[in-house]
Amino acid sequence: MTERVSTTRRTLLRLRLALLALTVVVLAMSAWSFAATQDVLSTVRDRTAPAVLDIASARAALMQAHAAAVSSFVNGGAGLVGPGEQYATSLSVAEQDLARAAEDNSAGAAASNELQLLAGLLTTYSGWMSQADSHYRDKPVDSLYLSDLWYAARALDGGDQTLAHLEVLAQDQQQELDQELTADWLDPSLALAWLVPALVLLALLVYTQVYLRRRFRRRYSPWMIGATVVLLALMGATATELMLADRAHSANAALTAYVDGTDQQSDAVSAGAQHQLILLIRQVCAPSGKPDGCGDTMPATPPAVPLTTAAPPATSAASATAQFASATDLGWLLVLIPVLALAVAGLVLAGLQPRIDEYRNRS
Amino acid sequence: MRRPTILLAVAALVAGSLTACSAAxxxxxxxxxxxxxxxxxxxxxxxxxxxxxxxxxxxxxxxxxxxxxxxxxxxxxxxxxxxxxxxxxxxxxxxxxxxxxxxxxxxxxxxxxxxxxxxxxxxxxxxxxxxxxxxxxKSIVWFDPKVSSKMDSWQQLLDFTAKSAAGGPRTWCLGMEAYSTSGWPGTDWIEDILLHQSGPSVYQDWATGQLAWNSDPVRAAWQTWGQLLDAQDKPGDQQAMRNAALLTYFGDAGGKMFDQHPGCLLEHQGSFTTGTYPTTAERGRDYDFFPFPTIASQVPQSYEVxxxxxxxxxxxxxxxxxxxxxxxxxxxxxxxxxxxxxxxxxxxxxxxxxxxxxxxxxxxxxxxxxxxxxxxDASDVMPAEMSDAFSRAILEYLGDPGRLDAILTGLDDVRSGLSAKGRLSVPCG
CATH class of the missing domain: 3.40.190.10 (Periplasmic binding protein-like II)
Known part of the structure; x- marks a missing residue:
């Protein structure tokens, strides 16, 4: 008889220990997982995604600046205003975008080096444009302002020059964003780290319920049912990280669509400017159609200008940014998760302690 | 007995960790x-x-x-x-x-x-x-042995240039565009002419900022280059060749030697330039070099590097x-x-x-x-401000050779504003 009583109490004590220990594990893993996910998504929202947008915006602004400057020289307005106000404003926007990208950069030292290099390349570009302005006002030396304009264009689209490095930088930032959204706690398989202990705890709660029913002939333990319900709520709260990750993936897709659309528009603007510039230079270096004075680098025919204007991006930058913000708007769950875990522990104790006390004297 | 064993184990573990650290x-x-x-x-x-x-x-x-x-x-x-x-x-x-x-x-x-x-x-x-x-x-001239041959005097180069101008392709493959440093291929011309016309001592004084740009030897170097460019200009096309040089990327210039109908015959460029030649061109068979000839007889054969x-x-x-x-x-x-x-x-x-x-x-x-x-290379020895101004001056000169006086005065203005402190004083060995 004594042996049987002792076994029941020992079992109850072991169940209590196991349930509390598992609750601690579930709390730790759930909180860790949710906090880490929130942390990554916050980094994506505050740094990585803005950096991707900054670089696309810098590219677009630079193309606008160049097109405006070329247009000013082609139309003759440069005699009064040089490359023009639009050029100065857009170039300033491009420089500010790159400065922000440098602040937001989370793609490491290689991207920092690229940004440093780009700052130098932009200085080269604007230097040639200033020189073109200066030579343009010195009318007798026509060829020099044209070669300056050509050098400025080459500083943009020449091999290993500004656009090539912007491309590298954009790829670095996009890869970083993709990596952040798929690695570590945003890898769906890592949800097992908190889900498995939670399921084990759930199973143990059910087992405890059954054990109490058999041993003490009570149909239900309301405390254990409460603990089970709260645990399910805790699991639900933690599982919202999967939903938030999904929102971030959707936001990334929207961001990619926006950047692609912006780049296509920039390419169209760039092709138009290059077309105008080459026609302008060829009027001087090959006035009678003879190519002798145009050298070996400039194409014989200017690039074709797209007949239709590139469609604006399907989504806006604000929309993409807002989607990333919505992926982090459930941060308050990080407070709720520990509260729910404490509630599970409290309900377990409340449910088991009276039964353990019943056996205290008999043991 | 057990305690010493534990201590030994701990000591071994610590030693192992330290060894692992030092081996990294x-x-x-x-x-x-x-x-x-x-x-x-x-x-x-x-x-x-x-x-x-x-x-x-x-x-x-x-x-x-x-x-x-x-x-x-x-x-x-x-x-x-x-x-x-x-x-x-x-x-x-x-x-x-x-x-x-x-x-x-x-x-x-x-x-x-x-x-x-x-x-x-x-x-x-x-x-x-x-x-x-x-x-x-540097100080070398590349040519296609199947089309032209080695030349060992400046006069030979001038004659060859003038002869080609009369009919046929351009003599010189010239490209001045080099992104932020556009103009530097022309600086190599001035440096080489100065070195082979006035000798290493004058070159050294000029490169280290002790000799003015407006000095006779330096002015003569610019004028000598101008004469060579004039010699290759076809009548009525005085500015066309210069414009072509201004608009050509230096890496695109030499490749024209290997076209079926060569676009140019000689390239004055450093040894690295063969990397821009077509991969089908074979060293020795399709291209070779000869040293930049001395211009004044008393000047020793020198090389810029x-x-x-x-x-x-x-x-x-x-x-x-x-x-x-x-x-x-x-x-x-x-x-x-x-x-x-x-x-x-x-x-x-x-x-x-x-x-x-x-x-x-x-x-x-x-x-x-x-x-x-x-x-x-004097441009590599000069302060960055001076070598930048030198490259820009080349572009100005090609745009309007008649402005040489103003260009040299401008270069001297830059030179006078630079500190002599820390400058490399021995560019020749």
Whole structure:
């Protein structure tokens, strides 16, 4: 008889220990997982995604600046205003975008080096444009302002020059964003780290319920049912990280669509400017159609200008940014998760302690 | 008995951990100008050192190497070793005390380096400061032996240029565009003409800022180049050739020699330019070089060279060993031995080891390692402001040769505004 009583109490004590220990594990893993996910998504929202947008915006602004400057020289307005106000404003926007990208950069030292290099390349570009302005006002030396304009264009689209490095930088930032959204706690398989202990705890709660029913002939333990319900709520709260990750993936897709659309528009603007510039230079270096004075680098025919204007991006930058913000708007769950875990522990104790006390004297 | 056993186990564990820590590879930082394929070639150069010394070399390659180094030095966090293409820049770091002497640590014996190079590597001081990583020979003219031949006098060059202008392709493959440094291919012309017209002593005075741009020898160099360009201009097309040169990327210029109907016949360019020639063109068969001819009879045959120099910026003993390793024939031979490479070492042992695979390359390496008169590219010796102004002046001159006086006065204005402190004083060896 004594042996049987002792076994029941020992079992109850072991169940209590196991349930509390598992609750601690579930709390730790759930909180860790949710906090880490929130942390990554916050980094994506505050740094990585803005950096991707900054670089696309810098590219677009630079193309606008160049097109405006070329247009000013082609139309003759440069005699009064040089490359023009639009050029100065857009170039300033491009420089500010790159400065922000440098602040937001989370793609490491290689991207920092690229940004440093780009700052130098932009200085080269604007230097040639200033020189073109200066030579343009010195009318007798026509060829020099044209070669300056050509050098400025080459500083943009020449091999290993500004656009090539912007491309590298954009790829670095996009890869970083993709990596952040798929690695570590945003890898769906890592949800097992908190889900498995939670399921084990759930199973143990059910087992405890059954054990109490058999041993003490009570149909239900309301405390254990409460603990089970709260645990399910805790699991639900933690599982919202999967939903938030999904929102971030959707936001990334929207961001990619926006950047692609912006780049296509920039390419169209760039092709138009290059077309105008080459026609302008060829009027001087090959006035009678003879190519002798145009050298070996400039194409014989200017690039074709797209007949239709590139469609604006399907989504806006604000929309993409807002989607990333919505992926982090459930941060308050990080407070709720520990509260729910404490509630599970409290309900377990409340449910088991009276039964353990019943056996205290008999043991 | 149990306690000593536990203590022993703990001691063994700690010792093991310490051993593991000490066995971890040390790290050196190296900054250089090379990226892409050239970066791979440079990495191959120090790979043996990494293996032998169990050290990891963290190499950063950037075209903006001067700017990055300056920022690092100002922050007090320089790399252990930096490789610069501008000896003048390195000399300024030596003068400021940021560059470490390597006398006694690095062996540049007579067997490996000529007296000329041992002088140049001291950067105008009495101590050794730099190690050459790779070099290029300038003062040479490339031609297609099937179309033209070697010329050994300036008059021959002028006659050939004038004869070609009368009918046929352009004589000179000229391209001045070079992105931020557009104009530098023209600076090589002025430097070479000055060196071969007035001699190394005048060249040295001019390169180090002691001789004015408005001086007779320098003015004569510009005018001599102008005469050569005039000689190749077809009648009525006086400005067309200059415009073409202004609008042509320097890397596109020489390739026209190999068209079915050649667009030009001669290219005055450094040894690296063969990397821009079509891959189907074969060294020796399709292109060869001859030395830039002396213009004045009393001037010795001299060569202009450009070189990438490694300098030591920290007191790390391992970095000092790396400098010694880079100077040795084993490392020096790695880059020139790479297939399709256009890199040359100035180390004599590399030349004698038969690393170079064809007679043209061997002749270039022979000049670099053994020539009696070598001068560093003056643009690499001048302060950056001066060499930038020099490049811009070339563009101005091509745009309007009639403005030579104003251009030279402008260059002297720049020169007078520069401090002489820290300038490389011995560009010729």
């Amino acid at each position: 590879a040390a790290e050196l930082t190296v900054l250089g100008p090379w990226t892409g394929g050239e970066e791979q070639a440079f990495r191959a150069m120090f790979h043996g050192f990494e293996t032998e010394e169990n050290v990891h070399i963290d190499y950063t390659g950037t075209p903006a190497v001067n700017e990055v180094l300056q920022a690092d030095v100002q922050k007090g966090q320089p790399p252990d070793v930096a490789v610069l293409s501008s000896p003048g820049e390195l000399a300024r770091y030596a003068a400021s005390g940021d560059l470490r002497k390597i006398t006694g640590s690095v062996d540049v014996s007579d067997g490996e380096y000529s007296q000329q190079w041992r002088t140049l590597l001291k950067l105008g001081t009495n101590d050794l400061y730099a190690v050459p990583v790779k070099a290029d020979l 450009s070189v990438n120099l490694a300098g030591l910026f920290t007191d790390n003993p391992l970095a000092r060993k790396l400098m010694a390793y880079l100077a040795g024939a084993r490392a020096q031979g790695v880059w020139p031995a790479r297939p399709g490479g256009t890199a040359f070492s100035v180390n004599r042992e590399v030349l004698n080891a038969g690393v170079y695979r064809d007679p043209v390359s061997t002749r270039i390496a022979g000049v670099l390692a053994q020539a009696d008169h070598l001068c560093l």
